[in-house]
Amino acid sequence: MLIRNLGAIPSSEITPKTTYLNRRNFLAGAAIAGAAAVTGVAFRDLADLVDPSLTAQANAKIDGLQKSPFRTTEKETPYKDVTNYNNFYEFSTDKYEPADLAKNFKTRPWTVTIDGDVKKKQVLDVDAIMKMAAPEERIYRHRCVEGWSIVVPWIGFSLSELIKRADPLPKAKYVEFTTLYDPKQMPGQRTSVLQWPYLEGLRMDEAMHPLALLCFGMYGEVLPNQDGAPLRIVLPWKYGFKSAKSIVRIRFTGDQPLNTWQQANSREYGFYSNVNPNVDHPRWSQSKERRLGEFLKRPTLMFNGYDQVASLYSGMDLKKNF
């Protein structure tokens, strides 16, 4: 079983620069084999998942999902809403357009560059990343800075799994995420409504928090293109724009990254952008939100209801560090 699994690793990820990866992959494979033994993952299905020709078609099922304790019991937002109402400015500033404009977006082959203050600078194939840990289903609340929210069953594993493997240097205090820049495929990038490529950042302890999700699926399936395929992060206690989509680079750094929205308007969008009903956006209130599918607005919760992150910000003035 193991041998068969290793056979499915795309050759593209085995680059001369990163020969040690073989051992990594072997270990990752072993980890998956272990997880599979426990959860009853069918390896044939797992192989399907990582086969480029198959993953190219959207909505392939992801099997062997671990149930994560991170799951709200609130009603999930309908799939059609989460896939037809997307703030994905790389495609369009109109939330109803990415569903169509991202239809032919190519998510394979796809590599993620890991560099900066890190022991193991490397270029990883997205399929190798997806095998680093067993996929979990986590049902998170997701709050947009615009005042609407959704509940989504995401699939992935803790971002910390990847960071641990990347082995950052002690001087790395922050992690920066870069979204793909490809105006040919992403028509929104042909206009300069934002500075491209899209950048986001986290403090290292935020990135290592177990809630921070490295995500490649939702609703039991591979992530649809308009939702940030093939690889994104999901940070449920922060406004949605912090959860960078279609990631091609993860850089470790000693300096606080300048995220795109802060760069666009630092008065309105900060580095932290934690969901906070007590700190209004300069132009609108953040005290309430409209859950898609509901008529009356509901109160917005501190850290979007994820109190377990509060200790990350103890002693900080969250009005200043918005």
Next chain:
Amino acid sequence: MKLRLTKIAIFLAALIPLERLLWKAFHDGLGANPIEVITHATGDWTLILVLITLSITPLRQITHQYWLIGVRRMVGLFAFFYGTLHFLTYIWLDKFFDVPEMLKDIAKRRFITVGFAAFVLMIPLALTSSAWSIRRLGGKRWRRLHRLIYLTGILAVIHYFWLVKADHRKPIAYGIVLSILLLYRVGVWMSEKASERGKQLAPAASRAEVTKA
């Protein structure tokens, strides 16, 4: 007769945006965030109809299609109609009659402040749109009052510009159209001033011509 048919056609056309919204509402077509769609559609059409209203006078003067003045009131009233729907969407669907929250909004959020002002300024215009009001006020005073529409247009564009997150292309496009329509009026006003001054400078000459005739 022809004007009446044109008016009926414009009346029906102006209702299309509302019909489309209603049709979508009853066919599950308003998408994930229906209230946002209704807010944006009614707001867009208010601004578009204000701009159409403002373009009737220049169009009439340039093309010499003088009948156009006959449809201006209706288009203006439709602008007010969609503005009212936009305002009702805000107080009913968005804020659900939460008055303290709305007052806070109007005072604190500048895009709400200017949007609200733009709407309020339309109310006296709608109330004095009848022929009776024009007679009552007198043409000169009525025209002066109805110049408030310029302010409504300016405030509406600012309202739109201030509410978008990063993509200012649409409010800028509306702003350019509005600027052209207002600059046209400034141009007309300046040339009238100039010709008046011309008359004052050469009164003898013109009088001489009159006597000759």
